[in-house]
Amino acid sequence: MSPRRLAPLLLLATFLTAGGALAQDKGSVNPKPLPPLANPNDPDLAAKELFARKLLPSKGAAHVIGSYTKGCIGGAEQMPLNGDNWQVMRLSRNRSYGHPEMIALIKRLAAKARKDAGWPGILVGDIAQPRGGPALSGHASHQIGLDADIWLTPMPDRRLSREEREDMSAVMMVRHDRLDIDPKVFTPGHVLVLRDAAREPAVQRIFVNAAIKKALCREAKGDRAWLSKIRPWWGHDYHFHIRMHCPPGAGECEGQPSQSEDEGCKPADLAYWFSDAVLHPKPPPEPPKPKPPMTLAQMPAACKAVLHGADAKP
Numbered sequence: 001m002s003p004r005r006l007a008p009l010l011l012l013a014t015f016l017t018a019g020g021a022l023a024q025d026k027g028s029v030n031p032k033p034l035p036p037l038a039n040p041n042d043p044d045l046a047a048k049e050l051f052a053r054k055l056l057p058s059k060g061a062a063h064v065i066g067s068y069t070k071g072c073i074g075g076a077e078q079m080p081l082n083g084d085n086w087q088v089m090r091l092s093r094n095r096s097y098g099h100p101e102m103i104a105l106i107k108r109l110a111a112k113a114r115k116d117a118g119w120p121g122i123l124v125g126d127i128a129q130p131r132g133g134p135a136l137s138g139h140a141s142h143q144i145g146l147d148a149d150i151w152l153t154p155m156p157d158r159r160l161s162r163e164e165r166e167d168m169s170a171v172m173m174v175r176h177d178r179l180d181i182d183p184k185v186f187t188p189g190h191v192l193v194l195r196d197a198a199r200e201p202a203v204q205r206i207f208v209n210a211a212i213k214k215a216l217c218r219e220a221k222g223d224r225a226w227l228s229k230i231r232p233w234w235g236h237d238y239h240f241h242i243r244m245h246c247p248p249g250a251g252e253c254e255g256q257p258s259q260s261e262d263e264g265c266k267p268a269d270l271a272y273w274f275s276d277a278v279l280h281p282k283p284p285p286e287p288p289k290p291k292p293p294m295t296l297a298q299m300p301a302a303c304k305a306v307l308h309g310a311d312a313k314p
Helices: 005-022 047-051 102-115 162-167 188-198 211-217 224-230 266-275 302-308
Strands: 062-069 070-074 086-088 122-124 145-152 203-208 229-230 239-244
Touching: 062 203, 062 302, 070 302, 086 102, 102 122, 102 145, 102 239, 188 203, 188 211, 188 224, 188 239, 203 211, 203 224, 211 229, 211 266, 224 229
Parallel strands: 086 122, 203 229
Antiparallel strands: 062 070, 122 145, 145 239, 203 239
């Protein structure tokens, strides 16, 4: 990879790794509401300040607007906080909303984790805010209800307390030297759960740490076509990130191009991720200037209606 291309990727890596760290931050049992905005109509106000203050979805049928990193969702559905084989974590974030097809997919995956991997169930991380949009911390994506984080820590065989859901840390799956998984914690069950998620037709791709991709390439048996959906990406040491295709008929949804159907397991496919420049990046000579936050005017026009629409019934 050329130095010209590597430099911006390293800056991106720094940003995304920071986002991943924020995703592991503890929550609060008694979160304080955000204070009212002095001037919510200020055209320079960050859109994240507006979307973070919406506590309920907008009324109406589910509809996705924009892209994974610049968009919103109307009529989102909330993931039930408890199920027979799932529990939602970090409740104080209020990011358990998604497109109904995403909610249904997570429920199916939770059942498969019990059936195929023998897990009691799964722990569900961030999906999206009630109306999607940019969040105050932790993610550039997760804006349209078609992204979801699933912890790589199996659900305990008991109901977690509210305190545990806010304070409990996910387990690090990657070895200290970052070159492979930690075999003490990454098990054959993890392979089966990731396989089940990737085999869902509606799943577009799944992001994991490169060491996890490496382990999957080594351990996967039988039909390995699902490996093409597993993509190495920064900051996914503790959880995996499911991304769905735009739902059928969602004309305002901007998806991603489909990736190659190749397994992505050749040494050349993974070499970049295990290079010294990626594993031990050097800080830039000068810290990059912070990018101005996205404003509502920079988002798809229809997101304004979603933001100001009537609340759905809680």
